[in-house]
Amino acid sequence: MQLHRRLLWSSFLAFILCWLVLTCGQPAFAADSDDLIFVPRQAQSVLKLYQRPSSDPLRFVWERFWASQLTNWGWSWSEINPWLGEGVTVAQFPCPEACPSPRQLWILPLKRPEGATAFLETYWQSHPFESQVYQNIPLQVGKDLVTARLGDRLLLTSDVETMTASLGSAVTADGNLAGLTFYQAARPQLNAQPTALYYANLQSLSNDNRELSPTYDRLLLAVTAQNTELHLETVLHRTSDPTFTADPLDLQLLRAQEPVPTLVVAGSQLPESYSQLTEALTDYRFGKTPQGGDIASQLLQDLMADVPVDLTRQIFPLASDRFSLALWRQADEHWQWWWQTRNTPETPTLLQQLDDLARANGYEVNRLVLNQEPVTAWVKLILDPQTSEGLVSDVAAAYEQRGDRLTLASSLSILSVSQGRKVSWLPESLLKQRQGIYGVVYARWSELFAPLSQRWPLLQYLNGITAGWLERLQSITLVNYGMRDRLQHLELILVNKKD
Numbered sequence: 001m002q003l004h005r006r007l008l009w010s011s012f013l014a015f016i017l018c019w020l021v022l023t024c025g026q027p028a029f030a031a032d033s034d035d036l037i038f039v040p041r042q043a044q045s046v047l048k049l050y051q052r053p054s055s056d057p058l059r060f061v062w063e064r065f066w067a068s069q070l071t072n073w074g075w076s077w078s079e080i081n082p083w084l085g086e087g088v089t090v091a092q093f094p095c096p097e098a099c100p101s102p103r104q105l106w107i108l109p110l111k112r113p114e115g116a117t118a119f120l121e122t123y124w125q126s127h128p129f130e131s132q133v134y135q136n137i138p139l140q141v142g143k144d145l146v147t148a149r150l151g152d153r154l155l156l157t158s159d160v161e162t163m164t165a166s167l168g169s170a171v172t173a174d175g176n177l178a179g180l181t182f183y184q185a186a187r188p189q190l191n192a193q194p195t196a197l198y199y200a201n202l203q204s205l206s207n208d209n210r211e212l213s214p215t216y217d218r219l220l221l222a223v224t225a226q227n228t229e230l231h232l233e234t235v236l237h238r239t240s241d242p243t244f245t246a247d248p249l250d251l252q253l254l255r256a257q258e259p260v261p262t263l264v265v266a267g268s269q270l271p272e273s274y275s276q277l278t279e280a281l282t283d284y285r286f287g288k289t290p291q292g293g294d295i296a297s298q299l300l301q302d303l304m305a306d307v308p309v310d311l312t313r314q315i316f317p318l319a320s321d322r323f324s325l326a327l328w329r330q331a332d333e334h335w336q337w338w339w340q341t342r343n344t345p346e347t348p349t350l351l352q353q354l355d356d357l358a359r360a361n362g363y364e365v366n367r368l369v370l371n372q373e374p375v376t377a378w379v380k381l382i383l384d385p386q387t388s389e390g391l392v393s394d395v396a397a398a399y400e401q402r403g404d405r406l407t408l409a410s411s412l413s414i415l416s417v418s419q420g421r422k423v424s425w426l427p428e429s430l431l432k433q434r435q436g437i438y439g440v441v442y443a444r445w446s447e448l449f450a451p452l453s454q455r456w457p458l459l460q461y462l463n464g465i466t467a468g469w470l471e472r473l474q475s476i477t478l479v480n481y482g483m484r485d486r487l488q489h490l491e492l493i494l495v496n497k498k499d
Contacts, residue, residue, distance in 0.1 A: 035089040035107045036178035036199075038155065040169040043177060044102060046091040046199040053195055057466040058225060069106075073145065073156075075123075083115030084108060085152070093162060094204065105166050106156040116154050120147055134164050135171075182218045182487075186235035189489055190222035194233075197222050202236075215239060215280035216488070228474075232492040242483055244272045248436030249322065261326040262335075262447050267439035267480070270319035271312070314353055318406070320344050329447050338415070339408045347406055351376075351399070363396055370416055375400045377412060430479065430493075439480035445473040446497065472497050 039046055053059045069090075070077060089107040110116050120140065129142040139160065140147045146163045148155045157163040169176035177183055177199060190197075198221040202214060218237040223230070246268040267273065282294055323341035330336060355365045358378040368375045378396040398415045399408040409415035426442065449471055453459040463470040474495045481489035 034178045035153070036183065037170045037176045038107055038153075038166045039089070039091045039105065039177045040093070040165045040175060041177055041180060042165075043091045043093055043105075043199070044201050044204045046089065046177065046197075048087070048089040048197040050087045050193070050195060050197070052086065053225060057469045058195060058223065058230075060466055060469075079119060080116075083110055083112040083119065085111040093165075103162045104158045105162055106154075108154040108156070110149075110152045110154055113149065113152050117149060120149070120154075132160070134167055137167060139163060182237050183220065185485065186218075186220040186237070186487055189235055189487070190220065190233045191224045191231065194222035194224045215276075228496040228498055230494040230496075232494075234488075234490045234492075236488040236490070238483065238486040238488060241486065243276065244269060246438050246482070247322070248438055248482065249440070259328070260444065261442075262329040262444050263327040264324065264440065264442040266322075266324040266441075268319075268322040270323065271316045274312070274316060314350060314357075317344075317346055318350055320346070329451075333451070335410070336414050337410045341406050343401060343404050343406050347401075351406075358396060361396075363394075368412075370400070370412060373400055373402055375412070375415065426477070430477070435481055437479055438482040441476075441478040443476045445476050449473070469496075474498075 035048060036046065049062065049065075053062050066077065070080075085108070087109055091105040091107075092102040093105070095103060108116075124140050124142070124147075127142055127145075129140045132139040132141055134148075137148050137150065141160050144158055146157045146160050148163060148167070155163065155166060157166065172179075183199070198219075200219045200221075202217050202219055215238060216236045217239050220235045222233045224233070225231075249266055249268075278294065319341050321342040321344060323339065326338045328336045355376070355378075358365055363378040363380045366377050366379050368377055375398055377398040380394045380396070382392050382394050395411050397408055397410060398412050399406065400415060401407075407415065426440070430437065430440075449459070449463075453463070459470060474497045475493075476495075477493040479491045479493070481491065483489070
């Protein structure tokens with residue numbers, strides 16, 4: 001493998017790692033109240049769908065979501081559709097003892113409450129149940145289903161304890177999720193009218209018997225479908241203050257030469273970001289390999305098996321301040337790349353180490369002048385009988401230092417073009433916002449899906465079960481809005497191709 005390809009993939013995968021691196025008596029209830037007043041705080045997760053989605057893949061999730069649950073209840077869509085309102089809320093709770101599945105609470109809005117009452121009367125006539133009353137609210141308690149109607153809401157649970165906990169939480173603000181400090185602080189940061197809202201208590205995902213709290217303990221996610229765009233906004237609550245702070249990026253500087261890059265990554269303080277990522281992943285089961293090892297560390301080990309460089313010591317420090325990486329996929333499936341960051345006191349030492357590495361791999365370290373600026377290029381002459389001269393030059397990379405900027409590129413041509421006209425690759429919605437952006441990953445998915453799906457067949461499977469939705473994506477953008485009061489705000493923007 002040639003050195004420039006090794007450096008490309010080491011940088012590319014290293015950056016991606018950092019983005020892998022959210023009163024007594026019957027309770028009163030108004031139609032515009034938050035259904036989370038009925039969800040006790042011990043809930044593991046809550047999903048609230050505000051309306052029936054009309055676009056993929058949310059429509060696909062909605063249909064499978066309802067089909068599975070209606071089968072469990074022994075109901076049919078034709079039976080409930082006449083009286084069921086828009087949306088639904090479902091919460092899951094841990095079991096006090098071992099059980100086959102988490103306990104559930106369902107909150108259904110009713111457009112015809114009397115129709116729901118008539119349906120339940122018919123249903124319970126053919127199923128054994130016991131009538132109970134809690135806080136003046138009639139309950140129907142069956143073997144695996146408990147129902148209660150409160151005005152224009154129908155509550156369903158898998159057991160009576162969950163039902164009484166739900167009704168009790170509605171009358172005390174410090175007992176339900178709607179009154180939780182995290183929820184009240186995180187909800188205003190997200191879209192006011194999302195298609196779906198998801199809450200998770202990440203403590204349940206942390207490893208068993210840990211003495212320390214996980215890095216993040218709560219998550220709130222808002223999903224919003226807007227024409228050809230799907231927005232996923234996430235707020236994560238950190239259990240401790242961050243170990244470092246960063247400045248927002250200048251969006252005007254997040255530009256690249258035409259054509260628009262296939263992939264762009266921009267952020268700051270890569271060494272600290274990677275350290276924070278690995279710290280967070282070790283707290284959760286999903287951050288482990290099947291063998292129990294850390295995913296991030298294993299990926300780095302796999303990289304360094306083919307790349308003769310210590311990424312954490314020789315590559316990451318070159319991005320100890322703000323950085324941006326742009327990559328272009330060529331027609332011959334090769335890649336061109338361009339990387340810019342700020343000079344730091346460590347930069348000369350790190351560049352000298354890379355020069356030594358290039359020499360060790362047979363490259364000459366040439367000092368040149370390009371556009372009246374000094375440039376360093378790693379060049380090797382290779383025999384090629386298909387050329388008239390019999391030789392071709394292989395340029396592993398080139399770099400220049402201009403003012404406080406260090407720029408590296410995969411070729412002299414890319415380094416030269418980088419000084420020309422540049423265009424913005426950010427979605428228009430991001431350019432209009434006023435809040436600070438601390439990091440961005442942008443991918444032209446239309447160019448990446450085919451090669452990635454060949455390497456990872458799982459993408460083809462996911463594309464199939466979503467009726468080709470993944471293949472129709474035009475771009476994917478991940479935005480980091482930074483952290484405030486221990487709340488980390490992120491957004492994923494998926495843009496479909498226009499019909």
